[in-house]
Amino acid sequence: MVATKEIPLKEYVLKGNAACAGCQDMVALRHAHKALEGDVIQVVPACCTSVVQSLWPKSGLGIPVLNTAFMASGATASGVKAALKAKGNDHTQVMVWAGDGGTFDIGLQALSGAFERRTDFLYICYNNQVYSNTGTQRSGATPLYAQTTTTWFGKPEPEKMLDFIVAAHEPVYQFTANTAYPRDIYDKFKKAREFKGPKFGHIFLPCPQAWNYPVEKGVEIGKLAVETGYWIQWERVGDEFTLGNHSKRFQDPAKRKPIDEFLKMQGRFSHLFKPKRDDKKIKEFEDFIQHRWDVLMKTFT
Ligand SMILES: Cc1ncc(C[n+]2csc(CCOP(=O)(O)OP(=O)(O)O)c2C)c(N)n1
Numbered sequence: 001m002v003a004t005k006e007i008p009l010k011e012y013v014l015k016g017n018a019a020c021a022g023c024q025d026m027v028a029l030r031h032a033h034k035a036l037e038g039d040v041i042q043v044v045p046a047c048c049t050s051v052v053q054s055l056w057p058k059s060g061l062g063i064p065v066l067n068t069a070f071m072a073s074g075a076t077a078s079g080v081k082a083a084l085k086a087k088g089n090d091h092t093q094v095m096v097w098a099g100d101g102g103t104f105d106i107g108l109q110a111l112s113g114a115f116e117r118r119t120d121f122l123y124i125c126y127n128n129q130v131y132s133n134t135g136t137q138r139s140g141a142t143p144l145y146a147q148t149t150t151t152w153f154g155k156p157e158p159e160k161m162l163d164f165i166v167a168a169h170e171p172v173y174q175f176t177a178n179t180a181y182p183r184d185i186y187d188k189f190k191k192a193r194e195f196k197g198p199k200f201g202h203i204f205l206p207c208p209q210a211w212n213y214p215v216e217k218g219v220e221i222g223k224l225a226v227e228t229g230y231w232i233q234w235e236r237v238g239d240e241f242t243l244g245n246h247s248k249r250f251q252d253p254a255k256r257k258p259i260d261e262f263l264k265m266q267g268r269f270s271h272l273f274k275p276k277r278d279d280k281k282i283k284e285f286e287d288f289i290q291h292r293w294d295v296l297m298k299t300f301t
Helices: 024-036 048-055 071-088 102-105 108-116 160-168 183-190 215-227 245-249 258-266 267-273 279-301
Strands: 038-045 066-067 093-099 122-126 173-177 199-202 234-238 239-244
Touching: 024 048, 024 093, 024 122, 024 183, 024 215, 024 279, 038 048, 038 071, 048 066, 048 093, 071 102, 071 108, 093 102, 102 122, 108 122, 108 160, 108 199, 160 173, 160 199, 160 234, 160 279, 173 183, 173 215, 215 245, 215 258, 234 279, 239 245, 239 279, 258 267, 258 279, 267 279
Parallel strands: 038 066, 038 093, 093 122, 122 199, 173 199
Antiparallel strands: 173 234, 234 239
16 A cells, blocks of 8 residues: 555645545545546536535636536546547546446446446545535435435435446446545545546445534545445455455454444434434444345455
């Protein structure tokens, strides 16, 4: 893994932008851009990142950005790539940077089309598990029993297992990441540059507004997500699957931290502990975690 002192100091995420305090999207963006060294055109659909990048006439990002309609990122990326090719530029990375709403739900069809066309690009879904920018409504990535502004009593369904849908499109490189581990993010973007073809990165990132936790706790929550087994770090180069070092020991349920540690830090799950711990619902939450592990290992190993 890259040493902290080897990460370039140059910043492409500029100061004074419109991100909320404690926004983990900025951690992901900063390390992605440092790895891509500015040689990128970023396609951004409607999401929190579009607010950071825009607020005309200024921009919060020091790279070229193309804002696109919510559902059109994949198609736009294919178009940008074709334009670069026509100009004889085969080095600039075309990168979609979309939220979970813009990927799991609206935007999935365009993503699928771009992968089927084998567009040489990198699609990043930064997953804060809600439609944050418009007031934290539930998305297809919202976890079971999480409270949002449209699921007042907790979402009755678990999240869509998007990674497997993407895997069915046979990306040349696919990874998961988590903003609690920024050096790992840097390494994965550096690696992504080496592959030609459709690539997909899925980044887990806590949102203090939507998840209702103190702004300084983002890294702690991100780590707990991994240590409780809730979030799994892995990557695939073609068919070759590797379980990430951060997740390896948590494949064994006995090694995982109690899920309560992760849930209790977040206001969106507080109803699971009031007036007393809801053992049944928390067990269902844990069962889904194990189910996800089982499907992952069965599918890819
Ligand atoms: C077709 C369309 N529907 C709705 C909106 C309103 N809208 C803008 S951003 C957004 C939320 C995006 O959520 P997500 O993709 O999860 O990204 P986040 O805001 O969490 O960063 C919505 C619903 C829109 N711009 N276009």
